Amino acid sequence: MMSEPTWKSTFKAFLYLLPALLILIIFNIYPIIKSFLMSFYIDFDYFNNVVYERGVRNFIHLFQDPNFIKATLNTFIFVVGVVPISIILSLTIALFLNSKIKFLGFFRTIYFLPFVTSVVAVAIVWSWIFHSDYGLLNYFLGWFGIDPINWLTDPTYAMPALIILSIWKGLGFNIIIFLAGLQNINQQYYLAAQVDGASAWRRFTNMTLPLLSPTMFFVSIISIINGFKVFDEIFALFNGKPGPANSTLTVVYYVYQKFYEEYEFSLAAAAAFVLFIIVFIFTLVQLIIGKKFVHYD
Amino acid sequence: MDIHLEQLTMQFDDVTAVKHITTTIKNGELVSLLGPSGCGKSTTLMLLSGLYKPTGGEIYFGDKRVTHLDAEKRGIGMVFQSYALYPHLSVLKNIMFPLKMQRVAKAEAKQRAMEMAKLVQIDHLTDRKPAQLSGGQQQRVAIARALVKNPKLLLLDEPLSNLDARLRLEMREEIRRIQQEVGITAVFVTHDQEEALSISDRVMLMNQGELQQDSAPQEMYRTPSNVFAASFLGNPPINFLNLTKEESKAGTYTIDGTNQQVTFMNPALKAYETLKIGLRPEHLEIAAENEAFITGEVIHIETIGRDTLIRVQQGDIPVRALVDPKIHLQVGDTCSLAIEENQIHFFDTNTSERIGGGFSHDVRTNLEEHV
Incomplete structure (x- = not known):
């Protein structure tokens, strides 16, 4: 069936691709190009799409804006806070769900629930959990003699609160992906390793980790990209504000502020482009590292 | 160890x-x-x-x-x-x-x-x-x-x-x-x-x-120790026949499903009213009718390697035998097969356990050829 592509077969295939392609071009590709071009607009009429002056002044402005620097820094803190813990935690839970336990289906459903629940609903529940007077979290901490923390109103604790919520929210998806990866590993390798004298821990480090590396790679790329894009959780958890004293202002939130609140369209486009470059560099670095450590069959 | x-x-x-x-x-x-x-x-x-x-x-x-x-x-x-x-x-x-x-x-x-x-x-x-x-x-x-x-x-x-x-x-x-x-x-x-x-x-x-x-x-x-061992080993597989004792003549049995009778010398068989016997195809030989163990019609001929595998049917009972390919046979011919008594495997019909028979020092049987 796999014969050389001809013009006829290419045209036929193109027809099948067309509907999705149209939507992607209109809502994804065109805006990406447009916003990239827009980041260079200096003087323009947004509504009539007339540009009087172009330049790189938007980018210079960005790097002189302390809010943008703070947003970039916050974004990095967020990514570093969420991704490693989320991966370790979800892998641990996936290993547990992959073992022989009772009520497996029940547990799998429970852990997947956060993924299918709306961010707004999740944030409302968590804002109660984080509540300084009536919150469950402070109640538990009280058992260990820790004084109530103003999770959502103290600038020091707003970011940790956001990180906790995001880790919890991301678990379901990561667990499902890890679980699928674990189930793809042939049990024979574990049996062989066991006969070869590997203890449970060494079977994990010598078999599970390397054989799971493609999954690990996929999950870490997706998690990092998602981390850099964080917005909904902040908006919902802090009632449409970027945390107390801009303590959870992130790059996407900055873009949102510039675009919808301050109507600085070209500045927003420039910030979005900077974020794109950051994510791009990170993904590139991961791809290079991945080549060395990821084993594909 | x-x-x-x-x-x-x-x-x-x-x-x-x-x-x-x-x-x-x-x-x-x-x-x-x-x-x-x-x-x-x-x-x-x-x-x-x-x-x-x-x-x-x-x-x-x-x-x-x-x-x-x-x-x-x-x-x-x-x-x-x-x-x-x-x-x-x-x-x-x-x-x-x-x-x-x-x-x-x-x-x-x-x-x-x-x-x-x-x-x-x-x-x-x-x-x-x-x-x-x-x-x-x-x-x-x-x-x-x-x-x-x-x-x-x-x-x-x-x-x-x-x-x-x-x-x-x-x-x-x-x-x-x-x-x-x-x-x-x-x-x-x-x-x-x-x-x-x-x-x-x-x-x-x-x-x-x-x-x-x-x-x-x-x-x-x-010397397979029971019917399963006899049936599992050997290629082509062993033939099993069920026998019922004739009351009138000592040591004589009728092959179930046929009207043919066979006589054994082995004294160990006396106690059994019924018997299951195993005949390996490679131990059966074409013989004159008066020396025959079983006689029937050739219903199938097939050449495998150096031997010819034939299926001879008597009554409802088919018997496989490996014979010399030089002997000219056709489907529909009548054929008599003989076997030496010490090459027949005897089993208890009820327990499937071995009674006797089989030639443990059989030098003619080349194992490599028949498995």
Whole structure:
């Protein structure tokens, strides 16, 4: 069936691709190009799409804006806070769900629930959990003699609160992906390793980790990209504000502020482009590292 | 180190896969576990490896009881049916893996792995990944990995079943060569009688979780201890006939489903009203009608290798025989077949156990030809 592509077969295939392609071009590709071009607009009429002056002044402005620097820094803190813990935690839970336990289906459903629940609903529940007077979290901490923390109103604790919520929210998806990866590993390798004298821990480090590396790679790329894009959780958890004293202002939130609140369209486009470059560099670095450590069959 | 199994039993939810097996595997022996699929042979191997723990009975390695010892502490080598080579490691690292688990120094581990690779003749492939090897090469790597830590026992789970016919012959001899060169005790599982009978010192025949017969290959073929052992071994398969005693004449029986009568000299048969007899196709010969054991119509002729296989039908009963291809026969001919009495296998109809017969010093039977 796999014969050389001809013009006829290419045209036929193109027809099948067309509907999705149209939507992607209109809502994804065109805006990406447009916003990239827009980041260079200096003087323009947004509504009539007339540009009087172009330049790189938007980018210079960005790097002189302390809010943008703070947003970039916050974004990095967020990514570093969420991704490693989320991966370790979800892998641990996936290993547990992959073992022989009772009520497996029940547990799998429970852990997947956060993924299918709306961010707004999740944030409302968590804002109660984080509540300084009536919150469950402070109640538990009280058992260990820790004084109530103003999770959502103290600038020091707003970011940790956001990180906790995001880790919890991301678990379901990561667990499902890890679980699928674990189930793809042939049990024979574990049996062989066991006969070869590997203890449970060494079977994990010598078999599970390397054989799971493609999954690990996929999950870490997706998690990092998602981390850099964080917005909904902040908006919902802090009632449409970027945390107390801009303590959870992130790059996407900055873009949102510039675009919808301050109507600085070209500045927003420039910030979005900077974020794109950051994510791009990170993904590139991961791809290079991945080549060395990821084993594909 | 002798390996001793004592009343070994393995019960899965509602199936008893292995039932009360007691046997001793002597040091340096190559023993095969033979039987149809689902007979419990692989389970027995898994019990020896420690990957399964028995629900009853004991396993001893030498004097040491290992029944409940985990697989990683038993110090055995195992070759899996699908080889289970670690796909992310090179051939050399695969062979070194058991040594790495024993925390052997890297230089020494590498040297020992290379020696093993030489023994199994894959030392030119050590940098490759398992996926780049052929089936036979993967098999050799798996054997090297199993042997590198100098285990006291080597287990092989259907090691030849994933190879093509020619390679299977080659690897069969390789396994025997390596086993004898290393002088290791080995247990190997197979459903293929030819494999089992050709390379093992001893065959343990299993069916439905029970040990049917435990003996040297020749002996198992020549004196099968019950109807199952007789039916499982031999190709083409043995013919079974049911006989009923004639009251009027001593030592005379009628073949059920026919009107033919046969007479035996063997005094051990006197006590039995009914008998089941086994006739191996290669022991039947075309004879004159007055010497015939059974006479009937030829219903099928087929040439296999050097012999001609014919099917002769008398009444409702077909009998397969391997005959000299020089004798000219046609479908529809009447044909008489004779057999020497000491080559007939006699079984108790009720218990299926052997009564007697079979010629244990039969020099005419070439085992290689008829399995």
